[in-house]
Amino acid sequence: MAEGVCVITEFREGSFRRISFEIASEGRRLADELGEPLVALALGESIGDLATDLGNYGVEKVYVLDAPSLKDYRAETYVPVAAEILSNLDPKVILIAASVDGKDFSARLAARLGAGLATDCTQLKVEGGSLKAKRPMYAGKAFAWYEWSDGSWPQMASCRPNVMDCLAPDTSKKAEVEKAKVEVAEGNQTQVVNIEKDAGGKLDLTEADIIVSGGRGMKGPENFAMLEELAKLIGAAVGASRSAVDSGWRPHADQVGQTGKVVTPNLYIACGISGAIQHLAGMSSSKYIVAVNKDPEAPIFSKVDYGVVEDLFKFLPVFIEEVKTLKSTC
Amino acid sequence: MNIVVLLKQVPDTETKIRIGGDGKTIDTSDIKWIMNPYDEYAVEAALRLQESAGAKVTILSMGPERVVESIRTALAMGADQGVLVNDPGTEGSDALGKAKVLAAVLKNLEFDLVCCGHRAVDDDENQVGIMVAELLGIPHLGLAISVELGDGKIRIVRPIEGARVTLEGTLPALVTFGGAHAVWNPRYASLPGIMKAKKKPLETKTIADLGLSPDEVGMQAAKVKITAMELPAERQAGRVLEGETSDKAKELVRLLHEEAKVI
Ligand SMILES: Cc1cc2nc3c(=O)[nH]c(=O)nc-3n(C[C@H](O)[C@H](O)[C@H](O)COP(=O)(O)OP(=O)(O)OC[C@H]3O[C@@H](n4cnc5c(N)ncnc54)[C@H](O)[C@@H]3O)c2cc1C
Ligand SMILES: Cc1cc2nc3c(=O)[nH]c(=O)nc-3n(C[C@H](O)[C@H](O)[C@H](O)COP(=O)(O)OP(=O)(O)OC[C@H]3O[C@@H](n4cnc5c(N)ncnc54)[C@H](O)[C@@H]3O)c2cc1C
Numbered sequence: 185m186a187e188g189v190c191v192i193t194e195f196r197e198g199s200f201r202r203i204s205f206e207i208a209s210e211g212r213r214l215a216d217e218l219g220e221p222l223v224a225l226a227l228g229e230s231i232g233d234l235a236t237d238l239g240n241y242g243v244e245k246v247y248v249l250d251a252p253s254l255k256d257y258r259a260e261t262y263v264p265v266a267a268e269i270l271s272n273l274d275p276k277v278i279l280i281a282a283s284v285d286g287k288d289f290s291a292r293l294a295a296r297l298g299a300g301l302a303t304d305c306t307q308l309k310v311e312g313g314s315l316k317a318k319r320p321m322y323a324g325k326a327f328a329w330y331e332w333s334d335g336s337w338p339q340m341a342s343c344r345p346n347v348m349d350c351l352a353p354d355t356s357k358k359a360e361v362e363k364a365k366v367e368v369a370e371g372n373q374t375q376v377v378n379i380e381k382d383a384g385g386k387l388d389l390t391e392a393d394i395i396v397s398g399g400r401g402m403k404g405p406e407n408f409a410m411l412e413e414l415a416k417l418i419g420a421a422v423g424a425s426r427s428a429v430d431s432g433w434r435p436h437a438d439q440v441g442q443t444g445k446v447v448t449p450n451l452y453i454a455c456g457i458s459g460a461i462q463h464l465a466g467m468s469s470s471k472y473i474v475a476v477n478k479d480p481e482a483p484i485f486s487k488v489d490y491g492v493v494e495d496l497f498k499f500l501p502v503f504i505e506e507v508k509t510l511k512s513t514c
Numbered sequence: 515m516n517i518v519v520l521l522k523q524v525p526d527t528e529t530k531i532r533i534g535g536d537g538k539t540i541d542t543s544d545i546k547w548i549m550n551p552y553d554e555y556a557v558e559a560a561l562r563l564q565e566s567a568g569a570k571v572t573i574l575s576m577g578p579e580r581v582v583e584s585i586r587t588a589l590a591m592g593a594d595q596g597v598l599v600n601d602p603g604t605e606g607s608d609a610l611g612k613a614k615v616l617a618a619v620l621k622n623l624e625f626d627l628v629c630c631g632h633r634a635v636d637d638d639e640n641q642v643g644i645m646v647a648e649l650l651g652i653p654h655l656g657l658a659i660s661v662e663l664g665d666g667k668i669r670i671v672r673p674i675e676g677a678r679v680t681l682e683g684t685l686p687a688l689v690t691f692g693g694a695h696a697v698w699n700p701r702y703a704s705l706p707g708i709m710k711a712k713k714k715p716l717e718t719k720t721i722a723d724l725g726l727s728p729d730e731v732g733m734q735a736a737k738v739k740i741t742a743m744e745l746p747a748e749r750q751a752g753r754v755l756e757g758e759t760s761d762k763a764k765e766l767v768r769l770l771h772e773e774a775k776v777i
Contacts (some may be wrong), residue, residue, distance in 0.1 A: 201675075256679075259647075259654060274618040281641075284674040287632075295610060300737025303640050308582040320631055321637050323741075326540065329742040336737045373687075376768035377669065378680040388675040394776065416777045429696045435703050436659070436694035437673050442527050443551045451776040462527045468746060470776045474766065480754075486644055488752040490769055492762055503763040507777065510767050 186337035188223060189215040190275040192266065193238065193246075194257075195228030195285060202391070203281040205241050207343050209351040211279050212242030218276065223247065224359070225269060227262055229255040241351050241358030246359045247273075251368040256379075257285035259292050260371040264474040267296045268366050275338050277315050278397060279308075282342035290342045301340040302330040306347045306448075306469075315339040323442040323465035326345070345391050346448060370461060387421040389440065394420035394451045397440055397467070398428055401456015401477065405433035410500050411455060417474070417507050425457045425469075441466035455496050459484025476500065515569035515663075518623060519593065519644060520616060520630035521553045523577055527635060533743050540743065549584040552631025556699035559661055560629045561592045567663055570594050572623065576604060576615055582716065589701030589711035596716040597623075603713035603721050606733030609714040614731045618724040620650060625686055626666065632657050632690040639666040652762045653683040657692035662774045 191211040193204035195445065208224060215222035216402045224246045226235050235246040247269055253261045270293070280290045282304040294301035306320035306327075330400065332339040389395060396415045398408055415422050424434035426441060441445055442462040453471035457463060459475070459482055467473070468487055475484040476492045476499055485491045492499055525531075526546040534541040537761035549557070557687070560571045573588045575581050576599040585596040585771045599615055620628065628650075630643040656669035670689060691698070703711070721731060729735060753769075755762040770777045 217635060257567075257763040263648070272753050274755045282656065288644055288654060290652070291609075294641070295613065295645040295648035297739070298610070300610075301641060303740055304638065316741075317694075319638075322525075322529075322531050322540075323635065324746060325529075326533070327744050327746065328538075328740045331741045333737055334738065346609060372684070374655065374683040376679060380678045380680075382676050382678070386676060391675060415773075425694065429694055430697070436697045439583060439694045439696075451770065451774065461530070465527075468749070472770070472776055473752070474770070475748075478626050478725065484755070486751070487749050489749075489774070490766055491752055491754040492766060494759060494762065496651045498759055499763065502759050503766060506763045506767040508776070510771055 186274050186276045188221040188275045189218065189277045189279065190270065190273060191222070191224045192278065192280040192284060192289070193224055193226045193245065194281050195226055195231055198230065200234065200238070201281070202282070202432045203283055203343070203345045204238070205280045205353070206345070206350050208238055208241035208243050208349040210343060210348040212351065214277060214308060214310055214315070218313065220243070220276065223273065223275070225266060227254050227266065228307045236358040237363045238505050239357040240353035240355055240510070242357070243359045246361050247364045248361055249364050249366070249368065253370050255275065255370055256376045257289060258371050258374050258376070259288060261369050262289055263292045263296060265364070265366045265368055267293060269364055270297060270338070278338045278340045280340070280342045282344050286342055289338065297338065299338050299340045300332045301342070302337055303342045305341045306344050308341060315341065317341045320446070320469070323446050325465050325467050344448070375450065387444045389421050389423050389447050390436065392421035392447070392449050394418055395423045395440070395447055395449045396420045396453045396455065397423035397425065397457060398429040398455045399425035400431070402428060402433065410504070410507030414504050414507065417504065417511055425463050426435060454484055455500065458482045459486055459487065515563070515567050515624045516572065516623070516629045517563060517569045517629060517661070518523070518572045518574050518620060518625045519553065519556050519560050519588065520575050520628065521557070521575045521584060521588060522550045522634045523547045523575070523581045523629070524550045524634055524636040527551070531745070533745060535556055538740050538743050547580055547584065549587055550631050551661045551695070552632045552633060552635070552691055555693060556629040556631055557588045557591055557593060558698045559658070559691060561701070563593065563661070563663060572597060573726070574616060574619055575599070576612060581773040584619040585716060586711050587745035589705055589716070592702055592707065594712055596672040598716065598718050599721065599724070600718050601720045603728035603732050606729050606736060608736040608738050609639050609641035610645055610737065611731040611735050613642050613649055615721060615724065616642065617646050617649040617728065619719065620646065629686060630690055632692045643688060647688040650688070653687045654690065655681050655683050655687060656690045658689050659697050661689060680766045
């Protein structure tokens with residue numbers, strides 16, 4: 185009989201990524217509602233004692249797979265062993281990160297296990313002993329509630345980063361660790377040739393708490409220096425509209441919108457962005473939205489908490505000075 | 515060299531979404547249908563390989579009759595032939611059901627490379643292509659922003675959080691395409707292209723042709739179902755700050771710090 189919740193963590197370069205703690209916390213909540221145990225699956229290289237720390241977030245037991253061929257995520261090395269362990273564990277619910285690698289991993293696992301998968305969920309709950317998941321569609325223009333067919337276990341959901349509340353870690357709690365006994369393949373279909381780190385440990389837009397974004401109103405690539413300065417002061421990542429990307433002012437990875445990144449930061453500051461429907465789709469779920477635009481009729485103003493109708497070249501330098509004053513006093 | 519592109523037709527990104535009368539699907543009246551933008555990047559990438567490696571490009575789609583228009587668009591861009599699976603028995607299928615249908619077609623086609631979007635911009639599920647790769651037992655190289663062929667291998671660059679990864683895979687493989695319009699700049703269909711497209715082969719199949727039945731891939735087989743849809747809460751009209759530039763700047767800092775507590 186299927187039982188319990190299993191979270192699949194993401195381990196990269198010597199540590200668990202934050203999303204792992206988010207889904208562990210969410211998993212704890214669901215396991216409590218089900219009145220069933222919470223376990224985790226950790227794959228990677230040199231995980232060592234770190235797996236016990238997942239206990240800080242309520243994980244009772246961690247199945248660890250530690251091997252050199254698991255250093256980077258590759259479907260051919262990860263999926264067979266994870267599927268084997270999960271088949272034996274037979275959990276009711278599997279949670280996984282809707283991160284870049286997690287998206288691949290989850291869909292592959294679901295196909296192999298014949299499981300129903302709801303991707304990129306923003307809310308999960310248990311009703312009548314079964315999972316219900318809310319997920320955005322149309323880049324956030326609508327939401328759908330997913331349910332699983334009767335008796336179809338496991339119920340798999342991937343969680344959008346930065347959305348699920350992380351429990352305050354309780355360092356007195358350690359998880360029991362079991363080294364999983366399965367054969368890890370070497371993998372000969374795919375090979376990571378090179379990993380080139382973004383300069384300065386750049387924050388990924390999907391994981392940033394604050395985003396400062398610029399559009400065609402920025403007038404040129406050089407003016408994004410202003411946004412970079414502001415971003416540095418308040419710990420933000422810099423985003424862009426498609427126009428700014430199409431003009432070659434910003435890298436494509438910075439594009440926010442229906443055909444770019446869909447983001448949900450606590451604060452989104454849009455500078456010189458008109459608010460086209462495709463852009464709004466990508467950022468409307470941000471907690472607070474600020475727009476700086478000289479056109480009072482710009483559609484972006486229908487979405488903002490605080491609107492500034494000003495020439496951004498006049499406003500931003502003054503605003504940046506005020507932020508500096510704030511930062512120097514607290 | 516044979517390349518198959520998986521193509522989904524989706525509502526135009528300009529579409530304002532309304533919930534349908536049943537409360538669990540969207541209202542599709544007045545919707546303009548377009549090729550999924552990420553699939554357009556996949557078509558563009560395939561056509562570049564068609565030019566550089568002499569590949570033959572087949573467009574494969576599943577959906578109703580209206581999808582023919584998007585397949586013809588891809589043929590007008592330069593693809594060689596199309597296959598459409600049009601069968602009411604696939605109604606209500608989930609991602610895995612769809613992947614099974616597409617994989618069944620692929621098993622009967624010769625291919626070295628399958629190209630598709632990393633996600634469809636309507637349901638945003640990010641599943642179908644990856645599941646097809648799993649069902650076919652071939653590598654999936656995801657979120658490509660560039661592709662290169664050589665020595666029976668394919669090499670892509672993909673952005674992950676905070677880095678760019680160069681990944682190499684053996685053929686046959688499935689590549690899902692990411693990036694943005696600016697990365698791929700998909701070509702437009704030319705007028706002669708449109709004329710030629712009308713004469714290019716486009717085959718329609720049912721799931722019975724593929725040896726599948728609705729209870730394997732249709733509603734009955736679906737492991738997940740959508741029980742309700744809702745629109746996001748309308749945002750309350752915000753506050754437009756008043757005064758001189760310096761007043762506004764001071765006030766915005768105060769609001770963000772004291773009221774919103776975000777800086
Ligand atoms: C299939 C498809 C997909 C798309 N996907 C996306 C997507 O993912 N993301 C996206 O962003 N767009 C997307 N778009 C494009 C979208 O439709 C808009 O064209 C784009 O968002 C506009 O960018 P913008 O707001 O920067 O430029 P504009 O619409 O040109 O707006 C510039 C704004 O800057 C203001 N401004 C100018 N000068 C100043 C100044 N000195 N001070 C203050 N304000 C100033 C203007 O008043 C104006 O409101 C997509 C389009 C299509 C067709
Ligand atoms: C309960 C339920 C009922 C549904 N009923 C229907 C229905 O009756 N009809 C319907 O059309 N959808 C239906 N859907 C939606 C459908 O199952 C989704 O399209 C599917 O789950 C894949 O998600 P996606 O479209 O976001 O594709 P993604 O997984 O995001 O797509 C990724 C890529 O896969 C390829 N791809 C996806 N779909 C197709 C396709 N049809 N043909 C070729 N390539 C494709 C494309 O290359 C695309 O870029 C239903 C979904 C659920 C959960």
